[in-house]
Amino acid sequence: MDKLTANHISVSYDGVKIIEDISIELHNGEIVCLLGVSGAGKTTLFNVISGLLKPDTGKVELDGADITGKAGKVSYMLQKDLLLPFKTIIDNVSLPLIIGGLKKAEARTVASKYFEEFGLAGTEKKYPHQLSGGMRQRAALLRTYLFSDKVALLDEPFSALDTITKSNMHEWYLSVMEQIKLSTLFITHDIDEAILLSDRIYMMTGKPGKIKEEIRITEPKPRSKEFVVSEEFMNYKKQILKILEGS
Amino acid sequence: MIKKLQSIINKVSPILAITIILAVWQLLSGTGIVPKFMLPSPADVVKAFFKDFNLLMHHAKTTLVEAFLGLSLGILLGFIVAVIMDRFEIAYKAIYPVLIITQTIPTVAIAPLLVLWLGYGILPKISLIIITSFFPITIGLLDGFKSADPDALNLLKAMGATRMQRFVHIKLPSSISNFFSGLRISVSYSIIGAVVAEWLGGFSGLGVYMTRVRKSYSFDKMFAVIFFISIISLLLMMGVGLLQKAVMPWERGKAGGGE
Numbered sequence: 356m357d358k359l360t361a362n363h364i365s366v367s368y369d370g371v372k373i374i375e376d377i378s379i380e381l382h383n384g385e386i387v388c389l390l391g392v393s394g395a396g397k398t399t400l401f402n403v404i405s406g407l408l409k410p411d412t413g414k415v416e417l418d419g420a421d422i423t424g425k426a427g428k429v430s431y432m433l434q435k436d437l438l439l440p441f442k443t444i445i446d447n448v449s450l451p452l453i454i455g456g457l458k459k460a461e462a463r464t465v466a467s468k469y470f471e472e473f474g475l476a477g478t479e480k481k482y483p484h485q486l487s488g489g490m491r492q493r494a495a496l497l498r499t500y501l502f503s504d505k506v507a508l509l510d511e512p513f514s515a516l517d518t519i520t521k522s523n524m525h526e527w528y529l530s531v532m533e534q535i536k537l538s539t540l541f542i543t544h545d546i547d548e549a550i551l552l553s554d555r556i557y558m559m560t561g562k563p564g565k566i567k568e569e570i571r572i573t574e575p576k577p578r579s580k581e582f583v584v585s586e587e588f589m590n591y592k593k594q595i596l597k598i599l600e601g602s
Numbered sequence: 603m604i605k606k607l608q609s610i611i612n613k614v615s616p617i618l619a620i621t622i623i624l625a626v627w628q629l630l631s632g633t634g635i636v637p638k639f640m641l642p643s644p645a646d647v648v649k650a651f652f653k654d655f656n657l658l659m660h661h662a663k664t665t666l667v668e669a670f671l672g673l674s675l676g677i678l679l680g681f682i683v684a685v686i687m688d689r690f691e692i693a694y695k696a697i698y699p700v701l702i703i704t705q706t707i708p709t710v711a712i713a714p715l716l717v718l719w720l721g722y723g724i725l726p727k728i729s730l731i732i733i734t735s736f737f738p739i740t741i742g743l744l745d746g747f748k749s750a751d752p753d754a755l756n757l758l759k760a761m762g763a764t765r766m767q768r769f770v771h772i773k774l775p776s777s778i779s780n781f782f783s784g785l786r787i788s789v790s791y792s793i794i795g796a797v798v799a800e801w802l803g804g805f806s807g808l809g810v811y812m813t814r815v816r817k818s819y820s821f822d823k824m825f826a827v828i829f830f831i832s833i834i835s836l837l838l839m840m841g842v843g844l845l846q847k848a849v850m851p852w853e854r855g856k857a858g859g860g861e
Contacts, residue, residue: 427762
């Protein structure tokens with residue numbers, strides 16, 4: 356069943372079309388990627404789905420209910436980790452629960468259960484600046500998960516990390532996803548990352564932003580490290596590069 | 603090693619400078635190059651301070667109470683004004699120039715008016731302190747609110763946070779550092795404001811004491827009270843610094859590299 360659908364979304368700003376007639380869907384437990392060059396309107400689309408921005412036309416539905424322009428329904432992780440420097444990791448992570456109405460102590464109890472699973476044990480009382488980039492990203496992802504366990508939108512979640520940390524994070528991310536089965540829509544302009552993590556890839560082209568093609572990555576999960584250097588992987592990559600050249 | 607030496611020099615140099623000034627001063631008035639009744643020696647000033655110690659403490663109490671009340675109300679006013687100005691763009695545009703204008707009026711010019719309107723009691727003192735101390739607080743808080751990360755605010759919006767929740771979780775903590783910068787200035791303003799207001803009339807307070815010793819040409823006591831006032835201000839500013847460290851635990855150990 357479709358978890359989340361966005362139907363015929365168009366947004367213009369100052370008379371310029373940013374995205375035009377975009378329709379995408381996300382199934383339960385799926386990881387789907389929006390891949391495209393910078394300026395293709397990917398972030399704008401996320402702002403619409405998260406409810407921060409009202410589209411000119413189109414509708415966003417979550418579990419069949421209309422959530423167009425309604426914030427707080429699907430969780431959203433922005434490019435930066437955006438952990439608040441003045442809160443400890445546990446307080447940062449439990450923030451969405453507090454916003455949702457839980458008391459501070461209750462929120463902490465709920466949040467602390469996930470620290471082990473997310474590989475964050477021992478960081479509860481630390482401040483963000485005391486953590487490495489990878490750890491901060493894990494904390495941000497846990498916060499995103501606690502915000503909504505239905506659907507998560509991740510805007511270039513790993514783009515700020517160095518290559519080695521990034522590769523470790525991919526592995527970690529896939530293993531966490533195996534357990535929590537969070538339906539995820541994520542943005543990237545890293546082709547390898549898109550192929551490695553996604554079940555499906557929407558290729559976006561810009562000015563105005565449109566979905567050019569949809570690619571299904573059939574490689575079963577969990578995916579091993581060897582997948583990245585396999586022939587299937589290279590074939591996917593060739594296919595994607597061809598589409599990008601053609602646009 | 604060189605770094606260590608550098609830090610020792612950094613710490614010692616101001617002490618050295620003060621010592622030299624005091625030594626030159628002692629030499630000038632002690633040897634009679636400058637007549638003693640015009641410029642008492644540092645030793646005389648210290649003597650005068652301890653001779654009048656109890657009296658000074660009594661007056662200091664009045665001044666500190668006024669400063670404390672005035673500053674508290676100033677902070678409260680500053681906070682309210684800052685919140686309103688941050689919340690409503692129109693209020694910001696309307697109030698900001700007025701705020702600047704109030705700061706161009708010299709304290710000593712409005713103090714006599716306040717005494718005429720409000721009498722010789724504690725009211726004109728507190729009013730003057732509020733007027734002088736709320737401005738740095740307001741500006742500090744406003745800058746702090748505006749420094750809040752717009753992406754963080756958006757993130758909370760996406761979480762469905764209300765305006766109030768966004769204020770409490772992001773804007774307020776973002777403003778603490780700027781608030782304390784403002785408070786450090788306001789604390790010294792509040793002492794100065796109290797003393798200036800006391801000059802113009804009152805029954806006790808360091809300003810009243812100052813006026814009395816000036817009229818009796820006791821320059822040693824005059825200097826003693828001046829130094830006393832600056833020491834009080836310095837101690838209060840240090841207190842603000844300690845308070846800031848206590849309420850901003852996340853800033854601790856940042857400079858030394860977190861990891």
